[in-house]
Amino acid sequence: MADKNIIKIKVSNLKKSFGNLEVLKDISTKVTKGEVVCVIGPSGSGKSTFLRCLNKLETVTGGSILIDGNDITSKQININHVRENIGMVFQHFNLFNNLNILDNLTLAPVQLKKCSKSEAVTKAKNMLKKVGLEDKTDSFPSQLSGGQKQRVAIARALCMEPDIMLFDEPTSALDPEMVGEVLQVMKDLAADGMTMVIVTHEMGFAREVADRVIFMDGGYIIEEGTPQEVLLNPKEERTIDFLNKVL
Amino acid sequence: MIKIITVYGGMLLVALGRTLLLTLLGLFFACIIGMIFGIMGVVKNRACNIISQIFVDIIRGVPMIVLAFFVYFGVPYFFNTIIGGFSISLTALQAGTICLALNCGAYMAEIIRAGIQSVDKGQMEAARSLGLTYGMAMRKVVLPQAIRTMIPTFINQFIITLKDTSILSVIGFPELVNTAKNVQANTFMSFQTWAIVGIMYLIVITILSRSAKRVERRLSVGR
Numbered sequence: 001m002a003d004k005n006i007i008k009i010k011v012s013n014l015k016k017s018f019g020n021l022e023v024l025k026d027i028s029t030k031v032t033k034g035e036v037v038c039v040i041g042p043s044g045s046g047k048s049t050f051l052r053c054l055n056k057l058e059t060v061t062g063g064s065i066l067i068d069g070n071d072i073t074s075k076q077i078n079i080n081h082v083r084e085n086i087g088m089v090f091q092h093f094n095l096f097n098n099l100n101i102l103d104n105l106t107l108a109p110v111q112l113k114k115c116s117k118s119e120a121v122t123k124a125k126n127m128l129k130k131v132g133l134e135d136k137t138d139s140f141p142s143q144l145s146g147g148q149k150q151r152v153a154i155a156r157a158l159c160m161e162p163d164i165m166l167f168d169e170p171t172s173a174l175d176p177e178m179v180g181e182v183l184q185v186m187k188d189l190a191a192d193g194m195t196m197v198i199v200t201h202e203m204g205f206a207r208e209v210a211d212r213v214i215f216m217d218g219g220y221i222i223e224e225g226t227p228q229e230v231l232l233n234p235k236e237e238r239t240i241d242f243l244n245k246v247l
Numbered sequence: 248m249i250k251i252i253t254v255y256g257g258m259l260l261v262a263l264g265r266t267l268l269l270t271l272l273g274l275f276f277a278c279i280i281g282m283i284f285g286i287m288g289v290v291k292n293r294a295c296n297i298i299s300q301i302f303v304d305i306i307r308g309v310p311m312i313v314l315a316f317f318v319y320f321g322v323p324y325f326f327n328t329i330i331g332g333f334s335i336s337l338t339a340l341q342a343g344t345i346c347l348a349l350n351c352g353a354y355m356a357e358i359i360r361a362g363i364q365s366v367d368k369g370q371m372e373a374a375r376s377l378g379l380t381y382g383m384a385m386r387k388v389v390l391p392q393a394i395r396t397m398i399p400t401f402i403n404q405f406i407i408t409l410k411d412t413s414i415l416s417v418i419g420f421p422e423l424v425n426t427a428k429n430v431q432a433n434t435f436m437s438f439q440t441w442a443i444v445g446i447m448y449l450i451v452i453t454i455l456s457r458s459a460k461r462v463e464r465r466l467s468v469g470r
Contacts, residue, residue, distance in 0.1 A: 080379070080380055081378070083376055087377075088376035090369060094370060096388050107374075108379055111379060111383050111387065112377075112379065160378065
């Protein structure tokens, strides 16, 4: 699936500080088209910040991020256009509480004039079917379970037809029995060839679905490689340490 | 009591009408002022935040009666005498409306700022991550949720503004309290006069807060 020749995301010497706190110290990596990359590491290692830099939810302090060859850290770039092509799924779902499920899905495509209202509704219904929630169009977010909310959130991002999807600990706020349904949707998405960057604590999922695993600690990438290399035969001491604690 | 109602009842009702007119005018402009300074208080721009905060601090730090004298007497004096060459004069209604709008506007700005900040940051982030602009995200996602939490505080502020119109009797606007003073001076029946005036305020405010409760309940459907 992964097309090694097309680079979707290229991160070079990325740095990010919050005041005096240096969260990302020097991050360089790239993601190719159709690749599924899982980012793992202890809390506070900067993995979420790294992910949020990729669609400029955080303004970077130094370095560059090229999305399809365009440097999104440059001031000239229209970040809203870039974000239309990058879907994001959050730990706490962040569905729009004032809108029903259908409106959650159609808001952005309609507002940004991606398509007409009726096309957006048709597409939204298809997406809901894909995540198994076609009967929830008129419900409000507060009436759904965590797993359902997260599946809606994925469908909402997909309605913009992005070529990249970012997941920020998508299953961390879920009850254990609901993790499976969300991971299944993500697996289907990976099988469809979506380029995905996933911050996760689900080692089983990473091993099964990821093309590449990145282990981060202290603002650096300590180790990266195939799941086989990083999860089963880690070379760095810190990776071994971390995996011993979580597995 | 009966005599006051039969002889002065009509006059008091007209005065109540003026009180309501002044309230509505004041609230209308206060909403505009509150919206502008409230939004300026939350946008990511230091200068806007500071301007908004200074406005709120000044208005909150000055008693409304002082503001009323300042707007009605002080401002025309400044232009006509200190600078000279102007002949500005404000009617009591104009000055009263300005006072209420500034005073209530400052409190509204704080209510709006706090309301917007009470909406989870994730809502804005999710909207922006889809490519929506800040303005679209504000209008379609954040403000609708903020307004729901603001409604009870808004109603409270409306009631305070209605009562604050009585302060404007000092600049001679013939609203309810000012008119009642005349009634008392004519009849010497202070107990009856002020009891009637109190009841008039009570009735209007009760109707207002009851109907506002109903609106609040209707808006919270589907939450």
